[in-house]
Amino acid sequence: MQDRLQGRSPYPMVDMNTAWTLVEEVARTIAARWQCSETHYVDWDHEAVQSGTAVLAEDVAAPWPMPRFDAALKDGYAVRSADLASDTTLCCTALQVAGQETWPLSVVMEPGTCVYVTTGAPLPPGADAVVPVEYVQIISSASSSKQGALGPVPNRTEPFYIRLEGLTSIPAGYEVRRRGLDVPAGQVVLRRGQRLGPVERSVLCSFGIQERIPIGRLPRVAVLSTGSELVEACTPSSSVSSSAVYDSNRPLLRALLQRYVPASHILDAGIAADHQVSGKLKALLGDPLIDVLIISGGVSMGLSDVVKPLLADLGQIRFGRLLMKPGKPMTFASQAVDDDRPWMAFALPGNPVSSSVCFALLVAPAIQLVSGVPRERAYPRRLVVRLAEDAYPDAERPEFQRARLIEPLTMTESNTTAPVQATAGKRTAAAAAVAGLDTWPDAVNALAYFPLASTDWWPVEYTPTEHG
Numbered sequence: 160m161q162d163r164l165q166g167r168s169p170y171p172m173v174d175m176n177t178a179w180t181l182v183e184e185v186a187r188t189i190a191a192r193w194q195c196s197e198t199h200y201v202d203w204d205h206e207a208v209q210s211g212t213a214v215l216a217e218d219v220a221a222p223w224p225m226p227r228f229d230a231a232l233k234d235g236y237a238v239r240s241a242d243l244a245s246d247t248t249l250c251c252t253a254l255q256v257a258g259q260e261t262w263p264l265s266v267v268m269e270p271g272t273c274v275y276v277t278t279g280a281p282l283p284p285g286a287d288a289v290v291p292v293e294y295v296q297i298i299s300s301a302s303s304s305k306q307g308a309l310g311p312v313p314n315r316t317e318p319f320y321i322r323l324e325g326l327t328s329i330p331a332g333y334e335v336r337r338r339g340l341d342v343p344a345g346q347v348v349l350r351r352g353q354r355l356g357p358v359e360r361s362v363l364c365s366f367g368i369q370e371r372i373p374i375g376r377l378p379r380v381a382v383l384s385t386g387s388e389l390v391e392a393c394t395p396s397s398s399v400s401s402s403a404v405y406d407s408n409r410p411l412l413r414a415l416l417q418r419y420v421p422a423s424h425i426l427d428a429g430i431a432a433d434h435q436v437s438g439k440l441k442a443l444l445g446d447p448l449i450d451v452l453i454i455s456g457g458v459s460m461g462l463s464d465v466v467k468p469l470l471a472d473l474g475q476i477r478f479g480r481l482l483m484k485p486g487k488p489m490t491f492a493s494q495a496v497d498d499d500r501p502w503m504a505f506a507l508p509g510n511p512v513s514s515s516v517c518f519a520l521l522v523a524p525a526i527q528l529v530s531g532v533p534r535e536r537a538y539p540r541r542l543v544v545r546l547a548e549d550a551y552p553d554a555e556r557p558e559f560q561r562a563r564l565i566e567p568l569t570m571t572e573s574n575t576t577a578p579v580q581a582t583a584g585k586r587t588a589a590a591a592a593v594a595g596l597d598t599w600p601d602a603v604n605a606l607a608y609f610p611l612a613s614t615d616w617w618p619v620e621y622t623p624t625e626h627g
């Protein structure tokens with residue numbers, strides 16, 4: 160208590176690089192333990208796959224070439240290109256519709272003949288090019304001539320003649336998507352450590368892979384808000400005291416977490432009033448089902464800021480203060496990594512902006528790392544850009560300001576030239592996004608980093624809202 164009343168902290172201030180190193184050390188050790196021993200083979204309807212949070216534990220190779228057969232790129236006529244060098248009239252002997260073979264079922268294309276094909280249909284054996292219907296005139300038919308009425312798409316059961324019009328030559332391969340052109344059989348199409356987002360899931364589907372999808376273990380994360388002033392957002396304002404503060408951090412953190420872990424892995428630990436924090440932390444960190452604990456509030460220097468000493472009792476504080484703004488009191492603790500059940504605890508400063516910035520810079524990368532995402536993909540992307548308007552960064556601490564990239568990126572040599580607007584307001588993340596920016600609340604899409612004593616800076620890609 161004496162120290163707090165005098166304002167001394169026992170924790171040295173570490174810079175961001177040191178903080179990242181310390182978090183990474185723990186996260187990578189946990190990842191090595193989990194991801195070597197815990198590959199699960201799951202089906203398509205598994206919650207982690209469906210929520211887009213699953214991370215592949217093994218490479219996935221193409222089981223067959225894509226496309227699986229030489230396919231027509233256009234609706235038209237499959238031809239032997241060599242035939243057309245001498246004669247532009249061909250006899251159409253069959254219709255081949257993508258997904259079904261109509262008339263007749265299986266054909267070997269004789270010289271001088273062609274086969275009507277729809278886009279995506281397999282080329283018959285012997286054909287090596289496709290003449291699009293736009294370049295074809297139907298010139299005769301044994302049955303009634305429907306030419307004109309049906310345009311160039313024939314609906315016939317007997318051979319008919321076509322003539323090539325408007326194209327001088329048809330090289331082999333013309334309008335054909337060759338077997339294996341996109342992906343040869345056996346090529347790795349998804350890598351271990353890739354999160355199965357919408358595109359990755361569609362790649363699995365394109366190869367018909369819906370069973371035995373190899374995924375790694377994802378962390379189970381509890382989120383706790385601390386502070387006697389906090390009330391649940393659903394509480395009617397008429398029933399709360401004038402000094403109460405609505406808890407906005409926990410809903411934000413839970414929503415952000417859904418990008419990384421399925422809903423069943425997120426435990427909402429509620430709000431702990433100051434006198435309840437000790438009991439709550441003990442229970443949560445003693446729960447074998449919790450791997451990561453995110454605490455908001457109570458980490459600064461006040462008498463009610465009890466989180467740090469409690470974490471020191473329950474595990475080991477890796478850092479307790481950060482040389483950065485916002486986030487100075489940010490604390491990271493863990494259970495000894497060689498322990499049977501390692502855990503990580505992130506105590507984020509209660510200020511909503513500090514809390515969301517610390518989540519983006521430290522918690523999200525740690526969750527990615529323990530989930531098996533490789534280092535080069537675990538951190539937000541960095542770009543060097545230029546400021547669209549003056550910014551006023553802190554003089555004592557390197558600072559991350561919420562920012563908005565206001566033009567599409569145009570890459571020129573090593574630099575991008577996307578102007579950025581930045582703000583240092585400290586209201587809720589959404590409100591701070593608007594403050595000074597005169598724009599939509601979800602427009603923050605980056606953090607602008609202002610290192611101390613330097614005019615160089617870069618924004619970190621970060622989207623604090625679903626739509627940002």
Ligand SMILES: Nc1nc2c(c(=O)[nH]1)N[C@H]1C(S)=C(S)[C@@H](COP(=O)(O)OP(=O)(O)OC[C@H]3O[C@@H](n4cnc5c(N)ncnc54)[C@H](O)[C@@H]3O)O[C@H]1N2
Binds near residue numbers: 404485511
């Ligand atoms: N003497 C000092 N005081 C403070 C220092 C310091 O170095 N010396 N650091 C300041 C900095 S920097 C920060 S950041 C804050 C962080 O403090 P805490 O983590 O202890 O956070 P609280 O005091 O609990 O809350 C701060 C602020 O945020 C509001 N809050 C908290 N939780 C939530 C929530 N879940 N949803 C919405 N708003 C929340 C809370 O009501 C306070 O207004 O400490 C400075 N002090």
Ligand code: MOO
Binds near residue numbers: 485
């Ligand atoms: O470090 Mo605090 O997060 O500046 O307000």
